[in-house]
Amino acid sequence: MTARIISGREISEVIKSEVRAEIAGLSFRPCLAVVRVGEDAASAVYVGSKVKTSEELGMRSAHHYLQSNVAETELLELVNRLNLDPEVDGILVQLPLPRHIDESSVIDAIDPAKDVDGFHPINVGRLSLGQNSLFPCTPAGVIEILKRSDIDIAGRHAVIVGRSNIVGKPMAMLLLRENATVTICHSRTADLPAVTRTADILIAAIGRPGFIRSEHIRDGAAVIDVGINSVSDQLLINELFDGDELQKRLATIEKRGATLVGDVSPKDAMAKAGHFTPVPGGVGLLTVAMLMKNTVQAAKTRRAASE
Numbered sequence: 001m002t003a004r005i006i007s008g009r010e011i012s013e014v015i016k017s018e019v020r021a022e023i024a025g026l027s028f029r030p031c032l033a034v035v036r037v038g039e040d041a042a043s044a045v046y047v048g049s050k051v052k053t054s055e056e057l058g059m060r061s062a063h064h065y066l067q068s069n070v071a072e073t074e075l076l077e078l079v080n081r082l083n084l085d086p087e088v089d090g091i092l093v094q095l096p097l098p099r100h101i102d103e104s105s106v107i108d109a110i111d112p113a114k115d116v117d118g119f120h121p122i123n124v125g126r127l128s129l130g131q132n133s134l135f136p137c138t139p140a141g142v143i144e145i146l147k148r149s150d151i152d153i154a155g156r157h158a159v160i161v162g163r164s165n166i167v168g169k170p171m172a173m174l175l176l177r178e179n180a181t182v183t184i185c186h187s188r189t190a191d192l193p194a195v196t197r198t199a200d201i202l203i204a205a206i207g208r209p210g211f212i213r214s215e216h217i218r219d220g221a222a223v224i225d226v227g228i229n230s231v232s233d234q235l236l237i238n239e240l241f242d243g244d245e246l247q248k249r250l251a252t253i254e255k256r257g258a259t260l261v262g263d264v265s266p267k268d269a270m271a272k273a274g275h276f277t278p279v280p281g282g283v284g285l286l287t288v289a290m291l292m293k294n295t296v297q298a299a300k301t302r303r304a305a306s307e
Contacts, residue, residue, distance in 0.1 A: 002271070003269055003270045003271075003276040004275050006145055006149050006275055006276065006277045006278075006282065007282075008141075008145065008278075008282040008283055008284065008286055011144060011148050011285075012288070015144060015289040016056075016289050019296055020056075020057045020058060022296055023057055026296075028303070030059045030089045030090070030298075031062060031087055031299075032051075032054045032061050032062070032092065032295045033061075033062040033064065033082045033090065033092070034047050034051055034063050035064045035066070035075070035078060035092065035094065036063070036064070036065050037065075037067075037068060037070060037101070038067070038098050043094045047063065050288055050291060053289075053292060057292055059295065059296075060087075062088065064082075070098075072101045072102065075097075075101060075106060076106065076109050079109045082114070083110065088114065089295060089298050090298045090299070091110050091115065092117055092291065107121075108121060112133075113298060114298055114302070116134055116137075118135045119136065119165075123135075124165075124170070127170060134294050134297065135290075135294070136166060136167070137287045137288075137290040137291045137294060138166065138283060138286070138290075139167055139170045139171040139174050140290045140294075141286025141287050142171060142174075142203060142286070143174050144286060144289075144290070145283065146201065146224070149222075149275060151222045151275060152200075153175065153179065154178060155179065155181070156180050157180070157181045157199055157200050157201070158175045158181065158182050158199060158200065158201040158202075159182075159183045159185060159198065159199035159201070160183070160184045160205065161185045161192070161196065161202070161204045161211075161212065162185075162204065162205035164205065167205040167226055168186075169184070172184050180201065183198075192216065196216040196217070196218075197215075197217070197218045198218065199218055200221055201221065201222045201224065202217060202218070202224070202273075203226060204225050204227055204263035204264050205227060205263065207229065208263055209227065209229035209231050209263065210236060210261060210265045212225075212263055212269070213265050213268045214271065214272055217273055218272075219272055220272075220274040221273050221275075222274055223264055223273040223277070224283060225262035225264040225269075225276070225278070225279050225282060225283065226262070226263065226283050227261075228260060228262065229263070230258045231253075231258055231260070231261050232257055232259075234250060234253060237249050237253065237259065240265045240266055245266070249261075260280050262278075262279030266278065
């Protein structure tokens with residue numbers, strides 16, 4: 001068996017084109033405010049991508065940068081100003097934040113109606129209750145991948161490896177909304193392979209490169225790899241890839257010092273799964289697309305309520 005590779009790029013482009021068309025039909029331009037604190041290199045790249053994409057789709061964007069030593073009170077004051085600004089429709093504070101800042105306090109301070117990351121406790125509560133709200137972007141992107149790839153969700157057994165507040169838990173709630181039977185696995189799960197092998201849909205989100213191997217995968221399962229890990233270990237890369245892809249990855253390490261891999265061994269997934277999302281080129285691209293979709297939803301809902 002050779003798995004069908006699901007192109008996150010193709011699906012994300014379709015979603016972005018839908019968002020662009022929706023924005024073109026509005027009487028206003030939605031505005032996304034992005035806040036970045038400190039010099040984390042990955043955060044700078046992510047923020048740049050979000051700002052660029054929002055502008056390409058016809059939105060307005062506001063990028064606020066604060067030094068890494070900024071006081072938590074100053075960051076909270078900025079969030080409050082954005083909450084009160086009627087022209088700002090969505091607020092995103094890029095994580096992670098410097099250690100001296102309490103992330104929970106910052107997330108709690110964002111107006112739930114502008115919380116386009118979907119992390120505010122009110123939005124999390126609405127999701128848990130099966131109500132409509134702004135959903136976390138990565139799990140929402142996984143649902144789009146499954147639906148747009150014609151992978152049945154209702155009545156299927158979905159197993160999530162990872163119980164984070166950002167992916168694992170909201171992923172379970174979204175799958176339940178789609179009538180899947182859901183199991184969440186974690187570091188204390190006994191005999192993990194025995195559980196994951198029962199999955200029709202296996203979602204890996206644990207932040208451990210290449211952890212999911214052949215013994216974890218049911219023949220023909222849809223394997224969704226949410227992990228993004230920077231790897232420089234050539235021995236591990238030899239375990240995860242073969243053929244031309246192996247040579248490509250080794251060349252990337254030689255040139256850049258590391259290559260990006262997911263939580264699933266691509267070699268094993270390709271041999272056993274029915275569908276598989278690669279890293280890069282899979283779920284990660286959907287996260288930005290869903291952020292744009294959330295921003296438009298927030299703008300329409302908030303502005304309609306104020307009329």
